[in-house]
Every structure is written in C-alpha cells, then in structure tokens.
Amino acid sequence: xxxxxxxxxxxxxxxxxxxxxxxxxxxxxxxxxxxxxxxxxxxxxxxxxxxxxxxxxxxxxxxxxxxxxxxxxxxxxxxxxxxxxxxxxxxxxxxxxxxxxxxxxxxxxxxxxxxxxxxxxxxxxxxxxxxxxxxxxxxxxxxxxxxxxxxxxxxxxxxxxxxxxxxxxxxxxxxxxxxxxxxxxxxxxxxxxxxxxxxxxxxxxxxxxx
Amino acid sequence: xxxxxxxxxxxxxxxxxxxxxxxxxxxxxxxxxxxxxxxxxxxxxxxxxxxxxxxxxxxxxxxxxxxxxxxxxxxxxxxxxxxxxxxxxxxxxxxxxxxxxxxxxxxxxxxxxxxxxxxxxxxxxxxxxxxxxxxxxxxxxxxxxxxxxxxxxxxxxxxxxxxxxxxxxxxxxxxxxxxxxxxxxxxxxxxxxxxxxxxxxxxxxxxxxxxxxxxxxxxxxxxx
Numbered sequence: 001x002x003x004x005x006x007x008x009x010x011x012x013x014x015x016x017x018x019x020x021x022x023x024x025x026x027x028x029x030x031x032x033x034x035x036x037x038x039x040x041x042x043x044x045x046x047x048x049x050x051x052x053x054x055x056x057x058x059x060x061x062x063x064x065x066x067x068x069x070x071x072x073x074x075x076x077x078x079x080x081x082x083x084x085x086x087x088x089x090x091x092x093x094x095x096x097x098x099x100x101x102x103x104x105x106x107x108x109x110x111x112x113x114x115x116x117x118x119x120x121x122x123x124x125x126x127x128x129x130x131x132x133x134x135x136x137x138x139x140x141x142x143x144x145x146x147x148x149x150x151x152x153x154x155x156x157x158x159x160x161x162x163x164x165x166x167x168x169x170x171x172x173x174x175x176x177x178x179x180x181x182x183x184x185x186x187x188x189x190x191x192x193x194x195x196x197x198x199x200x201x202x203x204x205x206x207x208x209x210x
Numbered sequence: 211x212x213x214x215x216x217x218x219x220x221x222x223x224x225x226x227x228x229x230x231x232x233x234x235x236x237x238x239x240x241x242x243x244x245x246x247x248x249x250x251x252x253x254x255x256x257x258x259x260x261x262x263x264x265x266x267x268x269x270x271x272x273x274x275x276x277x278x279x280x281x282x283x284x285x286x287x288x289x290x291x292x293x294x295x296x297x298x299x300x301x302x303x304x305x306x307x308x309x310x311x312x313x314x315x316x317x318x319x320x321x322x323x324x325x326x327x328x329x330x331x332x333x334x335x336x337x338x339x340x341x342x343x344x345x346x347x348x349x350x351x352x353x354x355x356x357x358x359x360x361x362x363x364x365x366x367x368x369x370x371x372x373x374x375x376x377x378x379x380x381x382x383x384x385x386x387x388x389x390x391x392x393x394x395x396x397x398x399x400x401x402x403x404x405x406x407x408x409x410x411x412x413x414x415x416x417x418x419x420x421x422x423x424x425x426x427x428x429x430x431x432x433x434x
Contacts, residue, residue, distance in 0.1 A: 021390050023244035024314075027323065030239070031418075072299060075317040076291040083284060113287075115240050115321045122314050177406035178398075181236065181417045185398030193391040 005146050007206040012150030014198040018116050019158040025116030033166055039159040045107040047152030050120050053082050054148035057121040058141060062132055078121050086112045120151050162191055218343055225347030231324045232355040233404045236417050238324040241315050243393040249372045252360035254308045260349025262293045263325050264342055270333040271341035286329045294319045363387045363396055
C-alpha cells in the first residue's frame with residue numbers, strides 16, 4: 001500500500017505533471033516564473049492551498065454531496081469552499097504566522113481563481129472517490145491527499161525548472177516577432193517535451209498499475 | 211460611463227480582432243492549450259464557453275445595480291458556476307462522448323479568466339444589450355482562435371479534420387502535435403505570427419500573460 005502511495009506521488013510529479021502535461025495552472029506558470037524566488041513562493045502557496053482544499057472538499061463530496069444526491073452541485077460548492085478557504089488562510093496567516101504570510105501572502109489572492117486548485121479538487125474525487133467503497137474512507141482520503149501534494153510538488157518542479165530556462169531565453173536574440181511571450185511558449189514546449197520521457201517510468205519502477 | 215456612444219458593431223468586432231481574448235489578451239490559456247487536440251473538442255469548448263459567457267454577462271449586467279461592491283466577486287462566481295452547471299448537465303445528457311473528452315475542463319470554465327474578466331471590465335458597467343453583444347463577440351473570437359489552433363494541430367498530428375481524412379494516404383502524422391508539447395509550440399508560433407501581422411499593421415501591443423492579479427504582481431516586480 002505504501003508502494004501505491006509512492007507511485008501516486010511520483011506519477012503526479014513526473015508523468016501526470018499538472019502544468020506541462022495536463023495544462024492546469026498555465027497562467028501562473030507563464031506569469032510568475034520570471035524569477036526563481038517568486039516561482040518558489042508561488043508554488044509553495046499552491047502546494048499549501050491544494051492540500052487544504054483537497055482535505056476539505058473530498059469529505060464534503062463523500063459525506064454531504066453524494067449521500068444527498070447533489071453531485072451536480074459539485075462545481076458551485078467546490079469553488080465557493082475554495083474561495084472561502086483561501087480568504088480564511090490569508091487572514092489566519094496574517095494574524096498568527098507572520099513570517100509565512102510575508103513569504104506567501106502576495107500569491108494567495110491569485111489562487112482563488114487558479115484552475116489547478118479547483119482542478120485537483122475535482123480530479124481526486126473522480127480518481128479516488130470510487131476507492132471509498134473498496135478500500136474504506138480513511139485510505140481513499142490518504143490517497144487523495146498524497147495526490148494533491150504530489151500535484152503541488154509537480155507544479156513547483158515545473159515552475160522552478162522553467163524559471164531557469166527562462167533566464168537563458170530572455171538574454172538570447174530571438175527573431176523580432178517571436179520576442180517575449182511567443183519564444184517563451186516555444187521554450188515551454190521543449191520543457192514539456194522533456195517530461196514526455198517519463199511516460200511509463202512510475203509503473204515500471206514501482207511495479208504497480210495505477 | 212463612456213460619453214461617446216460606442217456602436218454595437220464595434221462592440222461585436224472588438225472581441226474578435228482588437229481584443230481577441232486568446233492571442234492578444236492572453237487569457238484562458240489553460241483550456242486553449244488543453245482542448246485544441248481535435249477540432250470537435252475545440253468546437254465543443256467554444257460553444258460551451260460562449261453560452262456561459264453570454265448568459266453570465268447578461269445576468270451580471272441586469273444585476274449590476276443590485277450586487278454590493280464589497281461582495282461582487284463571490285456573486286459573479288456563483289452566477290458563472292450556475293451556468294457552468296447547466297452546460298455540464300446539458301452536455302452530459304446529449305453529447306456524452308464530447309463530455310468525456312473534455313473532462314475536467316468543463317467545470318473549469320468557472321475559473322476561466324476571460325469570463326470573470328469580462329464581468330468585471332464590461333458587464334458591470336454596461337447595459338444588458340451591450341453586454342450580450344460583447345459576450346457574443348468575445349465568444350466568437352475565442353472559438354475562432356480555438357478552431358484555428360485545433361485545425362493546425364489535428365491536420366499535422368493526425369492527418370484529419372473533424373474526423374475526415376484530409377492529408378494524402380502516404381502522410382505520416384506528426385504525433386507530437388496532438389500531445390502537450392505541440393500545444394505550446396503551436397500556440398507560441400501562432401502568437402509570433404500574430405505579432406508579425408501586428409507589426410505590419412503598426413498595431414503592436416505589449417502582451418502580459420494572465421488575469422489581473424498576476425499582472426499587478428508582475429508590475430510590482432518590474433518596479434522593484
């Protein structure tokens with residue numbers, strides 16, 4: 001079982017990377033990756049909020065929406081819960097953890113309308129909601145939390161890698177119309193190409209089927 | 211409110227060319243990159259997106275004097291999420307295969323920055339009719355860009371267009387174009403082409419990626 005958790009974690013980072021393979025959270029990936037420290041801050045905030053959001057929305061889906069037959073309200077409920085949660089985290093950090101707030105605070109308002117947070121909340125329900133019946137709630141809950149953290153770490157890896165790539169791209173002399181954003185997107189294409197090499201690695205490494 | 215009366219036609223074309231949401235404003239990149247693998251996906255996404263944008267624009271314009279300024283964002287999100295749920299249910303009922311292919315990106319229309327951006331920039335200060343026209347224009351601009359990109363990607367990556375074989379028999383598809391690197395590459399080259407055309411027409415604008423909070427953050431960094 002531990003092996004399966006490790007496999008989920010690494011497959012979220014390498015094979016199903018949220019940014020480069022699934023295209024969730026492209027705005028911050030291109031917008032905030034100019035400097036290494038700001039991309040670290042942003043992805044730290046994303047990991048934190050993804051974990052909290054999944055920890056709250058997964059039980060809501062299993063214990064409130066599904067028994068009441070309200071599965072169709074998922075989108076509305078999740079986005080409101082995430083918006084409230086981000087506000088709450090911001091207020092809480094400002095009051096009690098000032099140093100953490102100074103590091104992550106500026107990035108928190110970006111996260112409410114960030115598709116990777118809502119995306120991870122919906123995808124873990126799709127992927128691991130079925131495991132509640134077979135493996136029990138506790139185990140499915142742990143799986144979904146590991147998946148959320150893995151997705152966040154994958155986001156961090158992509159952001160940090162890309163901010164280093166970007167430093168090189170910015171000094172090079174691109175053809176006139178390609179300067180700026182277009183050449184950055186082409187660089188992202190090559191970064192994404194490198195992640196395709198990880199296809200199948202996790203299944204073979206841990207000898208499990210996901 | 212603007213003093214000069216803006217004509218309805220210019221509101222409509224504004225979204226298609228001058229403020230094309232994808233290529234000029236660089237908004238809603240996630241769904242653009244993810245759903246241009248095939249023309250049918252792009253068409254489905256464009257239709258769903260236009261539906262949500264027009265109806266949310268209309269409703270927000272109707273309620274613009276009722277919604278308190280302090281809680282405007284949650285109100286907009288609830289309105290948009292309701293229409294997204296409608297789209298979700300309709301697509302699940304009538305176009306199951308398209309619904310499965312688009313997956314998580316249908317609920318993610320809620321956090322698409324184009325819709326929220328139009329609500330904040332346009333619908334909350336304009337009349338119902340103007341907002342509806344703006345929604346239609348933006349929707350057409352978005353759909354056309356998606357169709358253009360998916361046409362390039364599907365023909366090169368699969369040799370087909372909307373499922374029909376268009377390339378000659380001996381054509382070997384460039385598989386990578388329908389996978390994730392192809393999306394970035396195609397988007398980058400298309401944007402480069404768009405900038406080139408702008409330079410010829412002397413209408414170049416500075417592109418800043420993403421929604422308003424990200425732009426504010428970038429400006430703060432640049433001023434440091």
